[in-house]
Amino acid sequence: MTIEKEGKKKNFFSQNKFIFLSLLIFAFIAFYPLPYYITSPGDARVLDPIIRVEGGDKDEGVFMLTTVSVGTANIPQYIWAKLSDYREVIPAEEIRAEDETDEEYNQRQLQMMEDSQHAATVVAFQQAGKKVDIQYHGVYVTGIMSGMPAEKKLKVGDKIIAVDRNPVMETKKLLDVLAPKKAGDPVDLTILRGEKKMNVSLNIEQFPKKYIQDEGPKAGLGITSPVADVSIETDPKVKIDTSQIGGPSAGLMFTLEILDQLTEDDLTHGKKIAGTGTMDLHKNVGPIGGIQQKIVAADEAGAEIFFAPVEGNNYKDAVKAQKDIGSKMKIVPVKTLDDALKYLEKL
Structure with missing residues (x-):
């Protein structure tokens, strides 16, 4: 009896050890992060509940923004994405800047979304001949290159308000002031870090070769990716609630929805x-990422028409995806807001 009990006891521990090791291996496979992101079709959201013009x-019709879902990859997700249509595996360095944390990336995306909302509001109100007052309060640091002078002195979230003691409140002004400077030139920045005002001295340096373009x-x-801190006063007032949607890619659709609510004509x-x-403030429509996945999202939402930027092969990629999934949705190429409005007038 004793020998039989000892055998059962050893067998019990052996089985439990196997289960424990299996669970460890499963947990490793399921949760071990890879240096990749997975993008997949998001959704198409009706803008009428998101944007409210007083x-x-x-x-009767609707304008919709389209999204792409982005998440960090583990081993099962990586394999699934490789075997799936319209799921893409992207190296982390193409999504986040070097040494950028997830929190900094998310903050940068939200600031770019806010900047997109401001540009859309200004353009729509100007197009409608309505009053809009723009005030600039500085330029946010939303990303920092590894190994460059800003890495040692600045933080994501700092707001630049002056360069060499001269006020700089807009992104364009900041870029224009820094553009003529050469490697070795000193630069004195005045920044706000939270409520604290600081002076930071740096020197211009040559970019690493991997960052230099023709x-x-x-x-x-x-x-x-500096983004201006802007406040806008409009008459009538506009409220935009995008929750945690990030990035600048909804600019065109925001503009159309605001303009549609401002005017009596039914643009849709x-x-x-x-x-x-x-x-942008000149009514230009710029390219975005993940357009084929947005085509899938729009088609699943029942969209009849899809506006696609011409630049960056966005339009060509959109048409390819539309044909690939057998969608009857009309893909319309646009370079400017006027292109979209002219198309809508012909409906």
């Missing part, structure tokens, strides 16, 4: 219209 006009500056401080003509593309 006393705005209501229409066109553009060859030296700088290492500040990436009763149709479901999706799209993507950045919007």
Whole structure:
């Protein structure tokens, strides 16, 4: 009896050891992070509940923004993405700046979304001939290049308000002031870090070769994607609630929705219209990432028309995806807001 009990006891521990090791291996496979991100089709969100213009006009059709879902990859997700259509594996360095934390990346995306909302509001109000007052309060540091001067002296979230004691409140002004400077030139920045005002002295340095492109500056401080701190006063008032959606790619659709609510005309003509593309203050529509995944999201939401930027092969990629999934959705190329408005007028 004793020998039999001892055998059962050893067998019990042996089985438990196997289960424990299996659980460890499963946990490692399931949760071990890889240096990649997985992007997949997000959703197409109707903008009418997201954007509210005081006393705005209501229409039968809708404008929709489109999103791409982004998440860090583990081993099962990596394999699944490789075997799936319209799921893409992207190296982490192409999503986040070098040494950028997830928190800093998310903050940068949210600031870019806010900047997109401001540009869309200004353009829409100007297009409608309505009053809009713009005030600039400085330029946020949203990204820093590794190994460059800004890395040692600045932090993500710092707000630059002056360069060499001269006020700099807009992104363009900051870039214009720094552009003529050469490697070795000193730069004195006045910044706000929270409520604290500070002076920071740096020297312009040559960019590492991996950052240098054929066109553009060859030296700088290492500040990436600066975003202006802007406040806008409009009449009527506008409220935009995008929750945790980040990035600048909804600029065109924001502009169309605000303009649609500002005017009596039904820009949608009763149709479901999706799209993507950045919007600048000159009404130019800029390229974005993940357009094929946005085509899938828009088609699944029943969109009839999709506005796609011409730049960056966005339009060509959108048409390719539309044909690939057998969608009847009309893909419309746009370079400017006027292109979109002219198309809508013909509906």
